Amino acid sequence: MESSKLDQLKIEREPEKESRSGYWPVLIIIALLLAAAAYWFFLKPESAIEVRTAVAREISNQAASTVLNASGYVTARRQATVSSKFTGKVIEVLIEEGMEVEKDQVLARLDDSNVATSYALAEAQLKSAKTSLKETQALLNEARAIFRRTQNLLDRQLASEAEMDRARAGSESLAAQLERKQADVQVAEKQLDVYRQQLEDTIIRAPFAGVVVAKNAQPGEMISPVSAGGGFTRTGIGTIVDMSSLEIEIDVNEAYINRVKAGQKTIATLDAYPDWSIPCHVIAIIPTADRQRATVEVRVGFDALDSRILPDMGAKVAFQEGREQGEAAGAGRAGVVVPQTAVSESGGKSFVLLVVDNTVERRAVATAGERGKDMLVTSGISGGDKVIINAPSGLQDGARVREANE
Secondary structure, eight states, X not given: OHHHHHHHTSOOOOHHHHHHHTTHHHHHHHHHHHHHHHIIIIIOGGGSEEXXXXXXXXXXXXXXXXXXXXXXXXXXXXXXXEOOSSOEEEEEEOOOTTOEEOTTOEEEEEOOHHHHHHHHHHHHHHHHHHHHHHHHHXXXXXXXXXXXXHHHHHHTTOSOHHHHHHHHHHHHHHHHHHHHHHHHHHHHXXXXXXXXXXXXXXXXXOSSSEEEEEEOOOTTOEEOSSOOSSTTOBSOSEEEEOGGGEEEEEEEETTSGGGOOTTOEEXXXXXXXXXXXXXXXXXEEEEEEETTTTEEEEEEEESSOOTTOOTTOEEEEEEXXXXXXXXXXXXXXXXXXXXXXXXEXXXXXXXXXXXXXXXXEEEEEXXXXXXXXXXXXXXXXXXXXXXXXXXXXXXXXXXXXXXXXX
C-alpha cells in the first residue's frame, strides 16, 4: 500500500520532447541537401551549356523575293561647296567639320575694308547730290517768281521783250538742271545699293540647312569664286551636305533594267553595317544609258533616314518583286527572318532551337527562301523569339543553356 503511494509521488518525464529534439539534426541535413541540389540544378553556371543566340526579326507583309542585286554608293542630292562672289581675303571662319548649320547662317567673313571705304564715299556723294538738288530747287523757285513778275510788267508795258526772254530762259534752264540733279540723286542711291550689296557679299552664308563635311579655308587665306590655276587661292570656304537628301545611286546593267521600275521596293545593306537591312524604294530611272559601260543609272531613296547613313558609303541593293508578282510565284509571304545557321533539317523538315527561360525548345518551322545571309520563316516562330545559331552538336530539347556574352 505504501509502495503504491510512493509511486504516485514520482515526477513523470515528457519523453516526447526528447524525441522532438532528436529530429532537428535530420531536418538540418535534409535542408542542406535540398539547397545543394537547387544550387546544382538552377544556380551553378557550369551546369548550363553556353550557346549563341539571335533575335528573329519580323518583316512586313509587302516583303517579296529578290529579282535583282546591284551595288552603288550613297550620295547627297543637295550638296554645295560654298564660296564668295568675288576674290577676297578671309578674316574669320565660323565652321568646323561635323557642324550642323541652318539656312542663311554666317559661315565666314571676308576683309571688307576697301568696300567699306567705297560705301562711305558713295554715301557722301548721295548726300552731296541731295544738297545740290535742294539748291537747284530754290534757284528754280526764284527764277519762276522773276518770270511771273516780268510777265506782269510786260502786260503793263513796263518791261521789254528781251527781259521777258531772259526770265523765261533762266526758269527753263534751272528746271532742266533740277531734273538732272534728281537723276544724279537716283544714280547716287543706286551706287550706294551696289556697295551695300558688296558689303553683304563679304559675309558668306549657308545656302541651305545641312552638315559641314569639309572646311577648305583658314583666316588669312585668299578665296576666289573661280579656279586660280594654282597658287594658294582657295575656291571655297567649306562643303555642306543636306543629310535629308541622301539617296543611293546605282548603275544597273541595261540587260536587267526591265526588272526595275519607279516606286519598286528595295532592301539596302551598307558595307559598314552588313547585318542592317534598310527599307528603300526606287525614286527614278534616269532615261538614258551609258554607251561605254552599258548601264542605266537608278536612284534609290531611303524610306527612313538614319544618322548612321553617310555620303559616299558603299551599299548593296536587293530589288524586290511586286506583291502581285510575288503572290503568283509563291513569294512575298509575311514572316520573320533568322540567320541561316539557326535553321536545321531532320527528315526533310526544318526546325529551329529556341531559348525559353534558359531551356532549349525545339520548334518546327516553314521556310520560304533565303534573304542574303538570313532565312525567311513563314510559320513556327514569331518576331522577338531567341533562336540558337550554330547549335552545339548533341544539343537536345529541354537542355539547360546560357547565352554567351559577346
